[in-house]
Amino acid sequence: MPYEQLLSETALADERYVVMTAENRALVRNMPRILGNRFIDTGITEQTMIGAAAGLALRGRIPVVHALTAFLTMRAFEFIRTDIGIANLPVKLSGFIPGFLSDANGPTHQAIEDISLMRGIPHMEVYAPADEDDLEQMLPAIWASPHPAYVRINTRPGSFKHEPFEPGKAELIATGDDITLLTYGLMLEQTLLAADILRGEGKSVGIVNMRSLKPVDEKAILQAADSRLMVTIEDHFLTGGLYSIVAETLLKHRVTANVLPFALKDKWFKPALLPDVLQFEGFTGKQIAEEILGYEVGRESVRTQPNEFAE
The missing domain is CATH 3.40.50.920 (Rossmann fold)
Structure with missing residues (x-):
């Protein structure tokens, strides 16, 4: 199931979900029409987005936030650590084009230290799906967790059929x-x-x-x-x-x-x-x-x- 469809169905079934982006709509282009005021684009302001997501989470929401991985995990690192990690809030971080998936970009846009950064934050869960099928297997459990989570989003099709996912299991x-x-x-x-x-x-x-x-x-x-x-x-x-x-x-x-x-x-x-x-x-x-x-x-x-x- 495509990422946006899975997120749409999840958010429509549970009004606690809020979808946010820092002007990176590649994965969520149709969300404004589907979710209305439960879709928030803060512009190119990753730090502001994380701060706002923490505030929404404190009020019972489950924000799923989107940005280029390099800027999500590095530019907003202090906000993730302090606003989300310390408080153990259920904010879900969707990192777009992580690792080699940022192939045509130079060092400023390459996220190849993201696992190290995110797993160093107490309470933060860290996941890396292998392809779109793996992503579909993993996201429902990740989004349902009461803890913050960082996901290396990977929507590439794959030929391997993955087993059902359980957090903490390879x-x-x-x-x-x-x-x-x-x-x-x-x-x-x-x-x-x-x-x-x-x-x-x-x-x-x-x-x-x-x-x-x-x-x-x-x-x-x-x-x-x-x-x-x-x-x-x-x-x-x-x-x-x-x-x-x-x-x-x-x-x-x-x-x-x-x-x-x-x-x-x-x-x-x-x-x-x-x-x-x-x-x-x-x-x-x-x-x-x-x-x-x-x-x-x-x-x-x-x-x-x-x-x-x-x-």
């Missing part, structure tokens, strides 16, 4: 003894392609859609650690995203694992059309698979070397 797509690929959002598509290539090379490959990043499915991460190699794949900075979540979880449970991360390391991505961004930055399924296979070979050779720290 979607286990496949299990594997050799390699387990953990990903979220847009990158699931390339992860599935990488898995097919790896299986063609005789590898036993698991795939986990980490659609719920906060609360996170620690059990799924610990089970993935049973593989010979864990791989995290994300269109986000290395710091603060899935790689950090995995590291925190393993350390918390005193588990050691081999982890290979695919993430942006201290640089923004080169603006281009999405296929070219993926190719240039090394995030196509083919490139991911090739790097994993190369890493596996290198790791096997390292094992034959003496441990310089051994007594």
Whole structure:
């Protein structure tokens, strides 16, 4: 079901819902006609929008707010933290064109630190649907939660049929003894392609859609650690995203694992059309698979070397 249709049906069935935007109507073009005065466009004023949403939430409303992800999570960060997070208000943040989905935009419009920022706010839930079907599975539960939530909106069609969603639960797509690929959002598509290539090379490959990043499915991460190699794949900075979540979880449970991360390391991505961004930055399924296979070979050779720290 398209995002706007799902939101319309939800809002029409429950008058507590208010739809807001900071002059970003791409996802909600028909809402003024459908909701009347329950649709509010504050203009290019993300901070004002969040402040107003907090006020409405204090009066029993459930605001679903929309803006470009970079400006929603960064320009309005203090307002999200202070007005929504501290008060634990049920404001739902819909971030448009997150990660590589802002493909043709430069660094100012790229949201590749959003997971790190949002999951650092107490009470804030963080979700990243893989495609439109995943989004449809996830949003009803997210909107119904009494807590604030941030969603990386992804309306791209996908070929994978997703399982029903439960907050705090990952979607286990496949299990594997050799390699387990953990990903979220847009990158699931390339992860599935990488898995097919790896299986063609005789590898036993698991795939986990980490659609719920906060609360996170620690059990799924610990089970993935049973593989010979864990791989995290994300269109986000290395710091603060899935790689950090995995590291925190393993350390918390005193588990050691081999982890290979695919993430942006201290640089923004080169603006281009999405296929070219993926190719240039090394995030196509083919490139991911090739790097994993190369890493596996290198790791096997390292094992034959003496441990310089051994007594």
